[in-house]
Amino acid sequence: MRRVHQVRTKGEQLEVSYDLYQAFVRDHIDEEAVWQRPSKVVHNYPTISQDDWETFITYRRSSEFKRLSEQGSELRKKLKYGSTGGRDGYRKRDQAHFKKTGKYAERHENWLNMRIKLDGSFKNEACKNIADIITQGSFESVGTEDILTKALGNAEHSSRIRGQSKFVKQSQYFNVAGSYHENAEVLDMKRQLAALEMTVQELCAKHGINRETMAEEHTAPTVDQHNSFKASCTLNEK
DSSP states (O other), X not given: OEEEEOOOOHHHHHHHHHHHIXXXXXXXXXXXXXXXXXXXXXXXXXXXXXXXXXXXXXXXXXXXXXXXXXXXXXXXXXOSSOOSSOTTHHHHHHHHHHHHHSSOOOHHHHHHHTTBOTTSOBSSHHHHHHHHHHHSSOOOOBTTBOHHHHHHTSOOOTTOOTTSOTTOOHHHHHHHHTOXXXXXXXXXXXXXXXXXXXXXXXXXXXXXXXXXXXOSOOOOOEEOSSSOEEOOXXXXXX
């Protein structure tokens, strides 16, 4: 019998912890009822015991957690561009754009949309300046240097793509969008396929499914004493 463990990245662990905190704890942090696992947690995360949940709540009510939260809030205020979309905003904005127009947005459009407030104005003057640069004339992309990279003035980091969800890799986006010899319809179809692949990856990560081995079973996240809930997927093969 072989056991295969799917290791979650730190970001994924924190995402589960964040989602549970936002949904069940934040608005009830000072209430006694918060110590009892909500029925949805019991159903969706059966491996999180009552003891695990109490450990989670204890940390979220600690002075250390409050200090880190305040520190994070201050850091976000100092971001040059920031965003208005919250966590996982790029994917949601891109999907909304597709439903509205039938096409996926270019990443510079996504980037700008994430920095527009409800009243239609930009989050700050720096964001407006980037929008002005992008809308001035045309720009021929070369590799990873497109109009957004040019406007921001610095190259893409190898581990991320600005204006896209965290699950989109450079090889997925730029290899799809960077061919100048294919017509727009084919390019848009390829981008849709890349977006579907991204969605599959997100679902697998969220539910603890190991795609390589087509998991026969998976377990829900278990709690870490301090930082996050950790999820793993265990496969048994006879």
